[in-house]
Amino acid sequence: SQKIEQNSEALNIQEGKTATLTCNYTNYSPAYLQWYRQDPGRGPVFLLLIRENEKEKRKERLKVTFDTTLKQSLFHITASQPADSATYLCALVPDSNYQLIWGAGTKLIIKP
């Protein structure tokens, strides 16, 4: 079956360290993959998009990698801050119709 998986356990990181979140998928060949941030009781907010022919994408303290051989995307936050605490969702587009398939998200907690 087709699946997209994120670590369901919360990730606790000390402030200033790099946080790394994982998104694994099976039985898809996605055209691109996206990462969103969701705060409690609010809608997700788009962060980054990476295409199948791109290995890495950066935006300020954020970095996303995409390994189509491993069927995995990694999301990094460098110099993490307590304000980065949120749930991070990955979503992939399996074909060209722009419908997203969503992971359940990983809760990130940055401790001061």
Add this chain to the structure above:
Amino acid sequence: DGGITQSPKYLFRKEGQNVTLSCEQNLNHDAMYWYRQDPGQGLRLIYYSQIVNDFQKGDIAEGYSVSREKKESFPLTVTSAQKNPTAFYLCASSPGETQYFGPGTRLLVL
């Protein structure tokens, strides 16, 4: 101030009652989506519309209905046929690849 709005923030449904969730956008996006979010699960697509007067069922459309009479508006009705409606409902619009979400409506059953 452009954006996407949803109302109400909280909605209570009595058994056997239909309720309608509002979603409005002024971003001039053609595509609009309704998702349901339950704890520990990814967003699940209920309905989507890529153009006015046209919409398609998503993965969990049973017990829900929508309309798309205007580009700006995409209301979702939760019918009495939806036996487990308690969830957080999210509306999104999109110009293409990325999606822009509203603040959500939390539906609770009395």
